[in-house]
Amino acid sequence: MTLTDWTVVLPVALALGGTALCAVFWWRPVIQSAIGIVITLLMLVSAGVLVCTVATEGPQTMAMSGWPGPFGIVFAVDLLGAGLAFVTALVGLLILIYNFGDQSSDYRRVGYTPLLLAMLAGVSGAFLTGDIFNLYVWFEVLIIGSFGLLILGGKKAQLDGAIKYATLNLLATTFFLIATGLLYGLTGTLNMADLASKVAAVDNRALVNVVAALYLLAFGMKAAAFPLFFWLPASYHTPKPGVSAVFAGLLTKVGVYALYRVFTLIFPASDTIFADLLIWIAGATILAGGLGAIAQTDIRRLVAFTVVGGIGYMLVGLALQSPLALTGGLFYIFHSMLISTALFLAVGIAGRLGGSYDIAKLGGLYRARPAFAMMFLVVLFAVAGVPPFSGFWPKVVLVQASLAADAPWLAGVILVGGFLTLVAVARAFAAAFWDNGEEEPPRATHYGDRVGALMLPTLVIIGLSVLMGLAAEPVVQLAGQAAAGLSDPSAYIEAVLGGSE
Amino acid sequence: MNSLILRTVVPLLVSIMLVFSIFVLLRGHSLPGGGFIGGLIAASSLALYMIASGSQAVRKALVLHPMSIGGLGLLFAVFSGVPSYFSDVPYLTGLWYEPEFFHISLIATPVLFDLGVYLVVVGSITAIALALEEWH
Amino acid sequence: MEPILAVVVGILFAITVFLFLSRSYVRIILGIFLLSNATHLLIFTMGGLTLEVPPLIPPGATVPTEAIANPLPQALILTAIVISFALFAFLLVLTYRAYQALHTVDVDEMRDAEPLVEEDGA
Numbered sequence: 113m114t115l116t117d118w119t120v121v122l123p124v125a126l127a128l129g130g131t132a133l134c135a136v137f138w139w140r141p142v143i144q145s146a147i148g149i150v151i152t153l154l155m156l157v158s159a160g161v162l163v164c165t166v167a168t169e170g171p172q173t174m175a176m177s178g179w180p181g182p183f184g185i186v187f188a189v190d191l192l193g194a195g196l197a198f199v200t201a202l203v204g205l206l207i208l209i210y211n212f213g214d215q216s217s218d219y220r221r222v223g224y225t226p227l228l229l230a231m232l233a234g235v236s237g238a239f240l241t242g243d244i245f246n247l248y249v250w251f252e253v254l255i256i257g258s259f260g261l262l263i264l265g266g267k268k269a270q271l272d273g274a275i276k277y278a279t280l281n282l283l284a285t286t287f288f289l290i291a292t293g294l295l296y297g298l299t300g301t302l303n304m305a306d307l308a309s310k311v312a313a314v315d316n317r318a319l320v321n322v323v324a325a326l327y328l329l330a331f332g333m334k335a336a337a338f339p340l341f342f343w344l345p346a347s348y349h350t351p352k353p354g355v356s357a358v359f360a361g362l363l364t365k366v367g368v369y370a371l372y373r374v375f376t377l378i379f380p381a382s383d384t385i386f387a388d389l390l391i392w393i394a395g396a397t398i399l400a401g402g403l404g405a406i407a408q409t410d411i412r413r414l415v416a417f418t419v420v421g422g423i424g425y426m427l428v429g430l431a432l433q434s435p436l437a438l439t440g441g442l443f444y445i446f447h448s449m450l451i452s453t454a455l456f457l458a459v460g461i462a463g464r465l466g467g468s469y470d471i472a473k474l475g476g477l478y479r480a481r482p483a484f485a486m487m488f489l490v491v492l493f494a495v496a497g498v499p500p501f502s503g504f505w506p507k508v509v510l511v512q513a514s515l516a517a518d519a520p521w522l523a524g525v526i527l528v529g530g531f532l533t534l535v536a537v538a539r540a541f542a543a544a545f546w547d548n549g550e551e552e553p554p555r556a557t558h559y560g561d562r563v564g565a566l567m568l569p570t571l572v573i574i575g576l577s578v579l580m581g582l583a584a585e586p587v588v589q590l591a592g593q594a595a596a597g598l599s600d601p602s603a604y605i606e607a608v609l610g611g612s613e
Numbered sequence: 614m615n616s617l618i619l620r621t622v623v624p625l626l627v628s629i630m631l632v633f634s635i636f637v638l639l640r641g642h643s644l645p646g647g648g649f650i651g652g653l654i655a656a657s658s659l660a661l662y663m664i665a666s667g668s669q670a671v672r673k674a675l676v677l678h679p680m681s682i683g684g685l686g687l688l689f690a691v692f693s694g695v696p697s698y699f700s701d702v703p704y705l706t707g708l709w710y711e712p713e714f715f716h717i718s719l720i721a722t723p724v725l726f727d728l729g730v731y732l733v734v735v736g737s738i739t740a741i742a743l744a745l746e747e748w749h
Numbered sequence: 750m751e752p753i754l755a756v757v758v759g760i761l762f763a764i765t766v767f768l769f770l771s772r773s774y775v776r777i778i779l780g781i782f783l784l785s786n787a788t789h790l791l792i793f794t795m796g797g798l799t800l801e802v803p804p805l806i807p808p809g810a811t812v813p814t815e816a817i818a819n820p821l822p823q824a825l826i827l828t829a830i831v832i833s834f835a836l837f838a839f840l841l842v843l844t845y846r847a848y849q850a851l852h853t854v855d856v857d858e859m860r861d862a863e864p865l866v867e868e869d870g871a
Contacts, residue, residue: 135684297795
């Protein structure tokens with residue numbers, strides 16, 4: 113048990129410890145911010161070590177309290193989980209830096225940093241655990257953190273959005289719990305690696321399908337997949353950008369991760385009746401996101417719909433199940449986690465400069481702030497998947513995979529979805545930056561004193577996106593390695609149950 | 614609530630309930646009981662005190678902010694897993710150390726964890742109760 | 750015993766659906782609370798009902814000496830109860846807060862986050 117072995121639990125333990133420390137200093141927002149930045153840095157380092165270990169030595173596990181799987185709660189990490197935990201820590205760090213730069217007091221409030229860290233603990237825990245009931249508990253931890261963040265500030269629209277968000281997310285986790293209860297009754301185990309073989313041996317296939325359908329419903333709701341996505345554009349735009357950005361970057365991806373985990377390991381989609389259904393859901397989600405984005409006049413709701421569209425591409429990878437498709441889907445998850453965060457941050461800065469989020473009222477930002485306008489344009493291009501940014505390659509891989517799977521219409525949907533997103537963001541850019549508006553008086557276009565901290569997160573993400581786009585080969589290889597671990601989970605199962613045989 | 618009877622009885626009741634909550638906390642080491650239930654008893658005693666003497670009296674009696682108490686508890690719980698690193702066993706493994714009191718080793722990581730749970734429950738429930746009381 | 754509990758769970762689910770169909774948000778959160786209770790009962794039933802003794806191992810032994818009840822469903826339910834208790838408390842406070850701010854609990858009238866687009870001339 114060296115420190116390297118401990119990196120399996122360190123991201124979660126650090127985030128929980130950070131939450132605790134921030135709560136101890138409850139009335140000291142400045143100390144809390146400092147704690148937050150130190151903790152997320154440590155999380156980033158430990159998750160980075162974890163990624164390196166998993167990439168070279170295969171899946172890592174740690175049995176909590178020394179109770180070995182399948183009896184105790186096991187943390188089991190493959191390349192997918194480790195990579196996602198790494199990006200989670202990165203997003204957390206960048207958000208805290210942005211928060212430091214944004215001096216519009218509202219979310220320098222007491223409570224922001226501890227709630228954010230609690231949410232990061234929940235998200236990392238969900239990515240790292242190997243036990244399905246434990247996954248449920250981490251889901252609840254992250255939604256409690258997100259509820260708190262969502263209503264911070266207490267504006268009318270926030271309370272309204274929070275009610276819809278809270279109701280539907282609670283419903284989703286309750287479905288998750290029902291499915292888990294049924295699954296336990298069927299198999300007598302909750303360890304995901306153990307479930308893989310136990311579920312395959314169950315005779316009552318009808319009940320297995322019911323359980324799988326419940327998981328699809330629960331995680332689909334969390335992931336904002338069609339037709340269960342309406343809560344997302346109803347709530348994500350209501351809080352401050354520093355909160356929206358971390359929601360868009362992390363929360364829906366936890367749902368997608370859970371779908372990937374459950375429908376490759378426990379119910380391989382090819383064994384169930386859900387493979388076709390997933391393809392339809394994926395296609396419909398892409399189109400719903402694209403069409404929804406075009407129809408919006410509030411720039412925050414517009415980008416919320418692009419987040420929905422992004423979920424569709426990830427689901428395409430899962431639905432097709434071929435190693436190539438999974439590679440594309442995983443690459444897209446990593447791309448989308450970073451870019452959605454950057455997008456909401458950039459929108460936040462635009463709203464600060466323009467004094468509104470209505471694209472009709474924003475007009476003329478290009479004249480006032482040309483450098484920022486260029487940065488915004490770059491982020492929008494990255495979202496739409498224009499080369500050389502990172503969104504381009506996963507789409508290419510997914511189109512290739514759809515053609516290989518004999519589903520040319522799906523390839524068409526992917527291309528049309530990309531086109532719709534491009535139209536939506538181009539329209540937003542033209543209206544918000546180029547139009548001169550209606551001869552309005554000059555607006556308050558101050559960044560505040562800490563421009564560096566305000567801009568740094570978005571610039572870092574743009575840099576990473578260009579890097580991932582130009583040097584796509586190693587990323588595709590890593591995603592391919594993670595995808596191989598999903599299509600053939602024997603190494604994962606061996607790592608979890610190997611000791612107890 | 615302005616009732617002389619309540620204000621006379623409550624201090625006595627609160628002290629008994631707090632002692633009882635610690636008894637339940639320690640009993641949970643080997644018998645039914647534990648940090649969660651003990652914390653709930655302590656939190657309800659504080660809520661009773663709040664009904665009798667008002668929220669300011671509770672804040673004064675607690676000294677620390679309720680969220681700080683909860684945070685301290687979470688910190689204890691997280692740190693109760695750290696000794697297992699030095700004993701070369703997985704995170705949160707239960708470890709018991711000498712000396713024993715009444716044949717029960719009280720210097721142990723599960724005790725620290727339970728104490729953490731106790732404090733988290735006391736802190737968070739009291740924070741919610743105070744927020745509801747003071748909120749108009 | 751299991752069939753009876755299964756029917757009870759079914760009835761609870763049915764009441765939940767009825768409550769969800771209401772326009773009043775207060776009824777919807779009551780439905781959520783009932784749904785989580787129904788779920789706990791469902792886990793309890795799925796874990797198998799036995800008339801065995803508590804799962805305690807006597808001093809000196811390393812394995813149970815007689816048939817014991819399955820402790821896991823109760824551990825799961827306890828966890829789920831604590832979580833749903835916390836979330837329900839949060840939802841109640843949120844509803845009260847939203848009622849104060851929005852002056853309504855009718856979900857049709859809660860349009861602050863998504864204002865309806867006014868038609869031209871309306």
